[in-house]
Amino acid sequence: MKPIIGITVDAVPDPTDPRTKGTLKLNWNYAQAVSDHGGVPILIPPTADMNEIAGIIDGWLIPGGNDIDAKNWGEENHPEVSVIEEDRFTAEQRLMNSIRNDMPVLGICYGCQFINVSRGGSLHQHLPDLVGHDQHRGGTMQEYCIEQSSKLGEAIGSGSIEGKSYHHQAVRETGRGLRVVAKDEAGLIEAVEATDRPWMVGVQWHPERTLEDERTQNLFHSFIEAASEYAAKRRV
DSSP: OOOEEEEEOEEEEOTTOTTTSEEEEOOHHHHHHHHHTTOEEEEEOTTSOHHHHHTTOSEEEEOOOSBOOGGGGTOOOOTTOOBOOHHHHHHHHHHHHHSOTTSOEEEETHHHHHHHHHTTOOEESOHHHHHSSOTTSTTEEEEEEEOTTSHHHHHHTSSEEEEEEOOSOEEOSOOTTEEEEEEOTTOOEEEEEESSSSSEEEESSOGGGOTTSHHHHHHHHHHHHHHHHHHHHHHO
8 A cells, every 4th residue: 555645734724714714735746746756645734633644644744834933942033034824833743742753754944944843943043144145045956965874865875965945044953863964065954854763854955846856756755665664564
């Protein structure tokens, strides 16, 4: 059987809209990447019972999104911050607390930041204040140096990867049980992974937007393969 991959989605509730009461949204390419590599994507709205979801899925892909509220690491928000919907963030916290420790998790952009913050880490709130430019936004193609002995390095089969950058925040202090496994040319943290789980990786770039790249394909393949192994153990 193919592994079931849950993907949490953006949620914009609007109680004043009598027709919809709000919207749920996910970019197509996340689900496409999962399907292309043998997974079955299912979308998870914030209203779902996360305990039930944790018993259904074999892997969790945390996609990109807006910024995490800095109150989560004891700071005021920077003026450039656009805070993620509270419904989505708190739902993802519930799911993180509900899944088994051996379930594979892949976080992309906001998803990488969420993994870090959920483990007590912090973020640089606005990178131009740190690096003096805004080149991490807008789909800039960048090259990242990967720790080859890491889970990420094993997954992509290379000591480097290129990816499209669409962010103005990044990991500052790493959370509990996380190690840095990729940086850009300036030394900015671009990926983390858990040392206390078999497969939890967060990447700051957007691999779902470079699906033609072989190293990107390797990353998604490794994630789905780990989910398949998890599914096989879970269903025994």
